[in-house]
Amino acid sequence: MHSLDWIVLSGYFLVMVGIGWWAKRRVHNAADFFTAGGKMPWWLAGISHHMSGYSAAVFVGYAALAYTIGFAVYVWWAISITIACIVGSIFFAPRWPRLRQRLGIISPLEFLTTRYNLPAQQVLAWSGTALKVFDVAAKWAASAILLNVFAGVSLMLGILLVGGVTMIYSTIGGLWADVLTDFGQFLIQLVAAIALLVATMANLGGISSIFGIWEQLPPSHSEPFAGSLTLGFFLAYCLISTVSYNGGTWNLAQRFIAAPTGSSARKSILLSGGLYLIWPLVLFFPMWAAPLILPGLAQPDQSYALIAQELLPAGLIGLVLAGMFSHTMAMTSSDANAISAVITRDIIPALRRAKAPLTSKTELYVGRLSTFLFIGLSMAIALSADSFGGVLGLLILWFGALVGPIAIPMLLGMLRPFRRCGPSAALFSWAAGLIVFAVMKYVLADQVASFGDNASAVSVAAPILASIVVFCLMGVIRPWRNEESDALIEAINVDLEEVHSTLDADDAGASEGKPTGVRA
Template sequence: MGVLDWIVVALYFLVMVAIGIYAKSRIKDAADFFVAGGKIPWWLTGISHHMSGYSAAVFVGYAALAYTTGFAVYVWWALGITIACGLGAWLFAPRWPRLREQLGIISPLEYVAKRFNVPTEQVLAWSGVALKVFDVAAKWSASAILLQVFAGVPVGWGILLVGGVTMIYSTIGGVWADVLTDFGQFLIQLVAAIALAVAVMMHLDGFSTIWTMWDELPAGHADPFAGTLTVPFFLAYILISTLSYNGGTWNLAMRMISTPNGREARRSMIFSGVLYLVWPLVLFFPMWAAPILLPGLADPSQSYALLVTDLLPVGLVGLVLVGMFSHTMAMTSSDSNAIASVVVRDIIPLFRKGRSFLPAKTELLFSRFITFLFIAGSMVIALTSDSFGGVLGLLILWFGALVGPVAVPMLLGMLPWFRRSGSAAALISTALGLATFALNRWAWPAWIETLGANGQAWTVATPVIVSLVSFIVIGFIRSEEKPETDALLASIESDAPAQPSAAPAAPEPSVRGAADA
């Protein structure tokens, strides 16, 4: 990294902090801090949803998969998410802003107290918060690895640098800072990724490299499925992505909640799906070509970073680096915002008399404080990420396998087809899914190894499948149909008629009391 590269990186961090300070003027209360009062336009929500859906881990862990397996990484990851977004645009996305309009929610779990009961809300809240710490920690580790390759900065200092800047603007500006920085980061990585793609073409066969390079790559690199990225793993990932990208990952639910209505939420989800279909082709192109330019690489996870330092001039190296940082900061800042909303709106009221929400000013103060604590805690986990299997271990084996059991009752609970499934189905299905993960991790690893390439698919898929099946079956065995559940589900089936003069729905302070009753 040259001096000009460091200037680009420093300016990027300063701009991110400046956006956070600017966004602070839009924050008057916790509703503004978490969901912008439902005022974020669909196109900005779509870009933010896309940017918040992946991080620098793509340029580390997924770059390694692209180097060793080829095109299969696009089919498994990007195409799988595109399908998930298409399903979500029809099933889930429009229901999130309708829940805000009906119940005044500013946390993705607030409605769970009314749909099921308070214990279910608390189980999902506590388990989801613990799970997300690991996921965000993986993102910090990936960013730090990139900074180490680019500039020789020790991993620990890299985690503190990227995490510290994100902590500043997220704590100050809330969701408005998140979506505005997401947009700026999208533009930066657009320029950076195209620059590297063009550089790769210039060093090979020009524009024709797009189709000629496959003959020079190792056998099987053009196949849609290869290595551990098998058809069963692809199908498992579609299932997990459908749950994760439509609200099981809370920060993505928050993006939908922040849109004005169901129609706008659907448009934003479709837009995000289109971006996932097209943009990863540009991102992965240099990674696919890396075995030609960097043959016999000992550590494939460094392939993308090495391509940048080898092929790009001073200045553009820094731009590509901040482009990769942008994904991590987009995801982790929105994750922190979502976690804080759950802690402030779902967990803290449990310890207050009458389970009431905090006073408005105190709620905003706690929102910022919890955001700060969550980012700090995730950085501590990142500093010890090797204990959990490294970056890919945290991403695929821990988060990928555990997100399903937490997401199943929350997402399926919004659909009228599963109205028979009540609190018992929600709690038991979550417990069985988590137990399945524990068995895979500690009781059955030797047997799973005998499955060969499909062992990873088994590890990731079985917890969510167990949760899904048990949630449905228990609903039929122990039906908990209630008139209030039917009324809630009916109210989020379609957008309410437009009433420009009507005031926004206020939060219902009695939600927890009604749920207990």
């Protein structure tokens, strides 16, 4: 790192804090802090959804997979998310803003009290909050590794630096700060990634290297499924991604909740899916080419950082590092906002029981305090990431395997075919997923390992499949019948603008003496 790189990186951090401080003026109450008042433009929500969907772990853990396995990392990761976004545009994304319109929710779990009951909501809220602490910790650890490679900064100082800056702007500006910094970070990483792409191609002989590198790499590097990234692992992550990117990961649900209408939320997730289909090709090319430029790396997770140092001039190295940090800060700040919403609107009211609801001013204060504490705790866990299997262990196995049991009752609970799945189904499916994960990780570890390259697919898929099966079975064995729950499900299956257009058409028909349709 040259002095110019440090100036660029320092300027980036200052801009992020400045955006957070500017966004503070748009935050007047808890609804503004957590859902941007339901006024977020679809294109901004889509870019923020994309930026909040991955972190610096892509440039560390996924870079290692790209270096050792090749093209399969794009198929496994980017294609699975694109499929998830398409599915979500049909079934899940439009329902989130409808929940805000009908119930006034500002937390992704707030509707579960109506859909199921308070105990089911609390179990999912507490367990999901605990899980997310570990997921965010993995992101801090990945960022610190990058800063260590680039500048020799210790892991502890790196975690404190990146986490501290995120803590400041997230605590001050809430969701508005998150999405506005996401947009700024999107522009920065756009320039940074294209610069490294061009430098890599120039080093390898120009545009022809886009296809030419595959002739020089081992044949397996060009295969869509290779090594541990098997077809089974891809299918497992299609399922995991569908659950995660449609609201099972709460920070992504916040983007949909903040959309004005269901159609806006649908457009935002399709934009995000399109970015996932195209943009990772730019990001991964230097990683795929790394074995040709830096052969025989002992630590492949450093490949992206080392290529940037090798090929880029002073100033651009700092920009690339800022671009990599942007993904982590985008994801972790939005995670903190979502978890803070759950704590403020779901956990604390349950602990207070019959006491009067918090005032709007108090809710805003509690939201900011819980954001601060959540980021602080996740930073502390990041300092001991090795105890949980390192960055990839935290990111893929722990979070990937446990997000399903928590998210299945929430997402499937929105859909009409599962309206008879009640509180028992939610709790039993959650418990089944956690039990299967624990048994496979600590009791049947040797048997799982015997699956070879498919071991990861089995470890990740089994908990979520168990949750889905149990959730559906409980709906048959103990069907849930509740008028308030049924009314909620019916309400979120129709967009308010569709209702209004129907009413307007009926009124117009009545004024002309024509028969009118059935009113919603």
